[in-house]
Amino acid sequence: MNAGKLACSLLLSLLTAQLPACSFNMNVESMLSPPRLTAEQEQIYQKLQNSVGSQQVRLKYPKYGDHLSAFTIADLDGDGSDEAIVFYESDRTVAEENPLRIGLFSEQDGEWHSINEYRTDGAEIERIDITKLGTSPRTYLILSYGMVDGADHQASVLYYRDNELIRSITVPYTAMALRDLDQNGTTELFAANAAKGAPQAAALAYSWDEKGRYTQSEVNPDSFTDITQLTYGEIPAKDGQGRIPAVYMDCVTGATSVQTVVLTYQNNGLEMVYADSGDDQKRSERSGSYQTMDIDGDGEAEIPVTRTFYGYDGNQASPILLTNWYVCRGGRLMRKHASYYAAQDGFVFLLPKRWENQVTAVPQDGETVFYRFDPSRSNPDGTPVLLHPLLRLTVATDPVTADGYQTDGFLLLRQQDGRYYLGKAEQGSRTLSITDSELLFSMQFL
Numbered sequence: 001m002n003a004g005k006l007a008c009s010l011l012l013s014l015l016t017a018q019l020p021a022c023s024f025n026m027n028v029e030s031m032l033s034p035p036r037l038t039a040e041q042e043q044i045y046q047k048l049q050n051s052v053g054s055q056q057v058r059l060k061y062p063k064y065g066d067h068l069s070a071f072t073i074a075d076l077d078g079d080g081s082d083e084a085i086v087f088y089e090s091d092r093t094v095a096e097e098n099p100l101r102i103g104l105f106s107e108q109d110g111e112w113h114s115i116n117e118y119r120t121d122g123a124e125i126e127r128i129d130i131t132k133l134g135t136s137p138r139t140y141l142i143l144s145y146g147m148v149d150g151a152d153h154q155a156s157v158l159y160y161r162d163n164e165l166i167r168s169i170t171v172p173y174t175a176m177a178l179r180d181l182d183q184n185g186t187t188e189l190f191a192a193n194a195a196k197g198a199p200q201a202a203a204l205a206y207s208w209d210e211k212g213r214y215t216q217s218e219v220n221p222d223s224f225t226d227i228t229q230l231t232y233g234e235i236p237a238k239d240g241q242g243r244i245p246a247v248y249m250d251c252v253t254g255a256t257s258v259q260t261v262v263l264t265y266q267n268n269g270l271e272m273v274y275a276d277s278g279d280d281q282k283r284s285e286r287s288g289s290y291q292t293m294d295i296d297g298d299g300e301a302e303i304p305v306t307r308t309f310y311g312y313d314g315n316q317a318s319p320i321l322l323t324n325w326y327v328c329r330g331g332r333l334m335r336k337h338a339s340y341y342a343a344q345d346g347f348v349f350l351l352p353k354r355w356e357n358q359v360t361a362v363p364q365d366g367e368t369v370f371y372r373f374d375p376s377r378s379n380p381d382g383t384p385v386l387l388h389p390l391l392r393l394t395v396a397t398d399p400v401t402a403d404g405y406q407t408d409g410f411l412l413l414r415q416q417d418g419r420y421y422l423g424k425a426e427q428g429s430r431t432l433s434i435t436d437s438e439l440l441f442s443m444q445f446l
Helices: 003-017 039-052 399-407 436-442
Strands: 057-059 071-074 083-090 101-108 111-119 124-131 140-146 153-161 164-173 175-179 188-193 202-208 214-219 226-236 243-252 257-266 269-274 303-308 321-329 332-342 347-350 359-364 367-378 384-396 411-416 419-425 443-445
Touching (some): 039 057, 039 071, 039 083, 039 111, 153 188, 164 202, 175 226, 214 269, 384 399, 399 411, 419 436, 419 443
Antiparallel strands (some): 083 101, 124 140, 153 164, 175 188, 257 269, 303 321, 321 332, 359 367
8 A cells, every 4th residue: 555545544433433323323314315306396395385384394295006106297187287195294393283284286387386284184195196096087186095004995986076186096005906897897995804803804896987976895704903915816606617717815813824815806796716715625724925817927926835745754844845825716715736845945846746745855965956755654753765866956056156057967947036946857767757858847936
């Protein structure tokens, strides 16, 4: 290091040593400034300050969705000129009141004018949607809020007419989606509510007609406390003619367990096609980490349910799990695939059908090895009696290790997100061995 660099380094060290210990953390929030306003937004902001009569106006930003600005500018009534809504808090709000407000503005001859101010239905704005609903000609503004406790949510469906935001409906929800539920070219509002404060759980669909009137359809699954996700797919129609769209709700029913409810929406009516019940042979209950998905890419979602892998008696401390994937048929679940599901590694290996009750999985030295086993007997500890390996799967996280595996005969199946997925088919059985093409087809990456 030359003298100049050394002197500079010593000076920096001395300056750093004199800073208070907390000054680096000096307020990380103060270092995160909101986005710079455009000229149009700045004009609206000035009008907002004038209308509020306070200099302490804090803009509030949605958390999700396509509209992430505190300013949403759109032609809400279709008259060719824009309106704007602004979310904010101000210091004039009474302490007991919800401080979140909406400012409504209209544009005339290139100038923005304050029209009105509204109290909101929630404590935090989560997302904003602007869309047509049903066959109504109106453009709707759907404002989704988080409530004060952070656990509940509510959506306000509004439209703009004669300088006013008019409420069509307010919908409480645990999960909510705007979607063409019946694929007829119009959008419905779907909401699901867990049985928390309510007497029962509910799934609801709302549709709007050409006069702006809404109809509501409701079904009531067994009690659930939360929803981990909504998945969309298809199921066969009742008459066997083609498929119809379906909604799959993964519902929390215990401390760590979920069940899946399957719903369809046809002719403005919501129907519960499948839900677990006490007399069902095939139940969808499993760990919450196993989510419904279209695992084979055919447009129909599958429900994953786990069991102990073939050959194990289930008494092991950490049993190897096999994941069966079920589809909904006539109100019941039917198994479509069996698989090895490596959630942490981000892949699912669909087992060949001929492997059923013939092949098991064993973790060995960083690999998952699939063995033919003897189904007629078991080891004293309840593990299967292994005969010979058929397939080795592994995931490497650096190119050197991946190259080493390929030198040992492994096939690189995919490189994704810093991971190298590799497999090696062992030709140890005339009937059960797997080909490289079959291996590539059977690997599904999450």
